[in-house]
Amino acid sequence: MQTASLSPYFIDRVSHVREDSVWIQAQLHAGSTRLIAVYQSSVLCHNHDPRRPCFLSYSQAPVPPGTSVFLGQVDGIAYFTLSIQTSAAAEQLCNAQQATFQAYAISAPMLESDYHELLSLACFTNYWHSRNQYCGSCASATEICSAGHMRVCTSTDCAQRYFPSMDPAVIVLIEHKDRCLLGRQPHWPEAMYSTLAGFVEPGETIEAAVAREVNEEAGIHVEEIRYHSSQAWLFPNSLMLGFNAKATSTDLQLDTNELEAAAWFTRDQIRATPQMLPNTQSISYALIQDWLNR
Ligand SMILES: [Zn+2]
Structure with a gap:
């Protein structure tokens, strides 16, 4: 794997197919696909090496609707976030995987990881979706669209669209x-x-x-x-x-x-x-x- 830091094209966003929900679902269920579990601003990492993310397959963890967002492909492998919603679910996953949620702060060892770009994108994605659950125009709930690259207001009168931004x-x-x-x-x-x-x-x-x-x-x-x-x-x-x-x-x-x-x-x-x-x-x-x- 190439070094993630400052590399311009590490993650292939595959923008030509990510609007295709059938393709996204097939990717989510594929055996090679890796889920990055994120709880608040922390990423699931192996207990024995906090620099190594603990990637999951679809069969290893429950993936309720609306909790997973497609990030892109690296070396032909699809990566998704898996948003963990409760402390109980986080604890259960840690025990099952012999892993720990590592806070992704400036001093975190993950910054030195080959997967830095992917992991920071996973944290950002989780952060952005958690803070855009409701429409800023009419206060109705929003829902995930375009495999997570957009949220749309569920009010048909409003239908305001929201895009991740930095x-x-x-x-x-x-x-x-x-x-x-x-x-x-x-x-x-x-x-x-x-x-x-x-x-x-x-x-x-x-x-x-x-x-x-x-x-x-x-x-x-x-x-x-x-x-x-x-x-x-x-x-x-x-x-x-x-x-x-x-x-x-x-x-x-x-x-x-x-x-x-x-x-x-x-x-x-x-x-x-x-x-x-x-x-x-x-x-x-x-x-x-x-x-x-x-
Ligand atoms: Zn709205």
Whole structure:
């Protein structure tokens, strides 16, 4: 299996057939198909190796209507979520499979898993469906359509359609001469620093969001804002848009509601302190590594 991190085409969404309910049902029942059990924001993983998801076949667990969503195919194998609804059902499944539901947080070992992209998509899918059970227009119940890629209001007068969406956020490596600016938030692992980030606000371009966030959080003005790469960061639903930018000043004025600390670092300082780097699967790590290698 290829490495999941940042790979653009890991999951085949098979959009040309996922509207075909007969094909979806055949896939769900196929012997090779794998179900990813999700309970709240946790994924079922083997007790003996929390980095290994415990995939289920259709025959291994009850799949009530409306609890399973098609994610796509990887290497020709179909993957579905299986949403576990109650703590009792979760406990029963754990005992039967000798497995545990692992919380999919930033520090979770699953971030290092080959299946990261698939598992985070499963968590996001479960999150989105659980929060869109009712119509925002008329408050009627909604139901799954298109194998889970849409929900539709059950009121025939309304029939509002809802599609999964992500919130765009910018993340930027700011450099000034031979140093780059990194900051940290108080709840992060001790000593960890990262590139600055924030959500795009309605009505602004993503470049404007970069300039605004950096100025709000650190009091720094930037220029030469250049797009680098992107990463879906589904905790719970962000699309991270990575940038490089150059600072026109270096005096920091921190917003302490956002950052506990921030500082300018040389390449030698970062290389000498590897524990300060963020998770190797994150776009922040990729931005920093690219700058280090320049
Ligand atoms: Zn409605």
